[in-house]
Amino acid sequence: MNELLTVRIAAKESATRDICALTLVAADGGALPDFSAGAHLDVHLPGGLVRQYSISNDPAETHRYVLGVLLDAKSRGGSRAVHEQLAPGQVLQVSAPKNHFPLAAHAGRSLLIAGGIGITPILAMARQLARDGSDFELHYAASSVERMAFRAEIEASTWAHAVYFHVGDTRLDVERLLAAQYAGVHVHVCGPKRLIDAVTDAAKRQGWPNEQIHHEFFAGAEPPAAGENRAFEIELARSGRVIPVLADQTAAEALIAAGVPLLTSCEQGVCGTCLTRVLAGAPEHRDLYLTPEEQAANDQFTPCCSRSCSERLVLDLA
Numbered sequence: 415m416n417e418l419l420t421v422r423i424a425a426k427e428s429a430t431r432d433i434c435a436l437t438l439v440a441a442d443g444g445a446l447p448d449f450s451a452g453a454h455l456d457v458h459l460p461g462g463l464v465r466q467y468s469i470s471n472d473p474a475e476t477h478r479y480v481l482g483v484l485l486d487a488k489s490r491g492g493s494r495a496v497h498e499q500l501a502p503g504q505v506l507q508v509s510a511p512k513n514h515f516p517l518a519a520h521a522g523r524s525l526l527i528a529g530g531i532g533i534t535p536i537l538a539m540a541r542q543l544a545r546d547g548s549d550f551e552l553h554y555a556a557s558s559v560e561r562m563a564f565r566a567e568i569e570a571s572t573w574a575h576a577v578y579f580h581v582g583d584t585r586l587d588v589e590r591l592l593a594a595q596y597a598g599v600h601v602h603v604c605g606p607k608r609l610i611d612a613v614t615d616a617a618k619r620q621g622w623p624n625e626q627i628h629h630e631f632f633a634g635a636e637p638p639a640a641g642e643n644r645a646f647e648i649e650l651a652r653s654g655r656v657i658p659v660l661a662d663q664t665a666a667e668a669l670i671a672a673g674v675p676l677l678t679s680c681e682q683g684v685c686g687t688c689l690t691r692v693l694a695g696a697p698e699h700r701d702l703y704l705t706p707e708e709q710a711a712n713d714q715f716t717p718c719c720s721r722s723c724s725e726r727l728v729l730d731l732a
């Protein structure tokens with residue numbers, strides 16, 4: 415278990431009608447652990463929930479983490495707890511910063527694309543690139559101006575000339591944008607799945623190398639609500655062991671409790687860290703990481719949140 419940091423909410427401001435910006439500082443007033451652009455924190459919320467939120471401020475700052483949190487209308491408690499129960503002065507526990515969405519090193523040029531709340535990690539990236547004097551362009555799309563968090567501070571920044579806002583009808587033409595780039599550009603996209611799919615599909619169609627396409631679903635996304643949990647069994651194909659998964663535990667919890675070395679991070683089906691090969695059985699996918707086609711293939715699943723439709727799942731584990 416990673417050590418947790420104790421932080422205090424120094425400010426809570428409304429960035430849009432449904433997005434709040436939380437500024438966290440060390441509870442003891444000291445410096446916070448470093449973070450890199452694209453990083454997030456696991457935030458431990460009232461009620462025992464743990465949610466991931468991206469850090470939006472400049473990675474050069476060591477005195478604060480600024481998070482953007484969207485109130486999800488379908489919230490299962492995470493974003494609602496942030497919006498309704500957190501207040502300035504309150505003390506919280508968070509993980510040290512983690513980064514599954516780092517800026518590509520040595521990119522000749524970076525193309526940053528953000529949709530809605532996906533601006534949070536992208537904003538840290540823009541700040542980092544601007545400070546390094548690197549070449550970049552940021553495209554920020556949202557359904558309306560009122561829904562664009564951090565717009566005022568972007569417009570007031572020294573790098574505002576590198577930013578293009580796409581609001582409502584003036585839709586971002588992903589196909590054209592990607593086609594206009596030269597070889598060697600790295601694209602980083604964060605936002606709703608449909609935006610990520612549009613960017614990654616267009617990039618692949620246009621022959622972009624995979625290593626130049628980087629994406630992250632917005633941290634804090636909540637996996638689709640699922641039906642009631644049922645118990646099932648996991649068979650480890652390489653050892654033959656059978657591990658029961660109780661209705662009130664996740665497959666990852668059952669595997670880890672049985673001593674199976676399984677890495678997890680977001681624990682809500684967003685990051686793909688726990689992705690595991692399925693050899694037989696039908697997973698009940700509850701993640702946001704796999705595409706619908708990948709889910710339909712039923713040959714991999716995310717045990718941190720997904721379960722099983724069949725009585726038993728056979729996994730490629732020892």
Ligand code: FES
Nearest residue numbers: 679681683686718
């Ligand atoms: S730990 Fe992130 S998808 Fe499972």
